[in-house]
Structures are given as C-alpha cells and as structure tokens.
Amino acid sequence: MTRRRADLVPTAGIQSRVAVRGWIVASLAVVAVVAVSEPAAGCAVCYGAEDSAMTAGMNNAILLLLGVVAVVQGSFAALFLSLRQRARRARSQRKELQAANGGTP
Numbered sequence: 001m002t003r004r005r006a007d008l009v010p011t012a013g014i015q016s017r018v019a020v021r022g023w024i025v026a027s028l029a030v031v032a033v034v035a036v037s038e039p040a041a042g043c044a045v046c047y048g049a050e051d052s053a054m055t056a057g058m059n060n061a062i063l064l065l066l067g068v069v070a071v072v073q074g075s076f077a078a079l080f081l082s083l084r085q086r087a088r089r090a091r092s093q094r095k096e097l098q099a100a101n102g103g104t105p
Contacts, residue, residue, distance in 0.1 A: 044052035
C-alpha cells in the first residue's frame with residue numbers, strides 16, 4: 001500500500017493556525033483603530049445652527065430639489081391629461097365618421 005502525498009503533509013493544522021492568527025491580527029487592528037480615532041464632529045446643519053450659511057444653503061438645495069420633483073410630476077400629469085384629451089377627440093371623430101357613413105365602422 002502506497003501513501004499519498006496528502007497523507008504525508010499535515011496541512012489542515014497549519015491552515016487553521018494561520019487562519020486563527022489572521023483573525024487575531026485583524027481584530028487587534030480594528031481595536032487599535034477604534035481606540036486611536038477621535039469622535040466625529042457634526043456640521044452646522046447637524047447641530048441645528050439656524051444662522052449658519054451652510055444651513056441656509058442646505059435649505060435652498062432642499063427647496064430646489066422639491067421644485068424639480070414637482071415640475072417632473074406636473075409634466076407627467078400634463079402628458080396623461082393630454083393623452084386622455086386626444087383619445088376623447090379621436091373617439092368623437094370616429095363617431096362622426098360612422099354617422100356620415102351611415103353607421104358602418
């Protein structure tokens with residue numbers, strides 16, 4: 001009976017030890033980054049400073065975006081109303097043609 005190469009080299013134990021070491025190193029790196037970092041400071045908008053130029057700019061940007069959304073929705077409404085009006089006009093013209101032709105389609 002011959003032995004295979006996989007039976008001669010115990011790689012499973014080595015691979016698991018390398019994986020454990022990798023997890024330990026990664027965990028220590030995360031802990032070090034969290035311990036060294038400073039807490040994040042919020043901007044003037046986050047703190048609610050009403051007299052800040054940044055807050056005024058943010059409010060203007062929100063109003064602009066709301067205006068853009070309103071224009072796009074209004075355009076869709078106008079499109080569908082126009083299509084409904086065209087369909088009614090076409091239906092009435094078709095009825096007029098049927099009446100002129102003696103009621104045949």
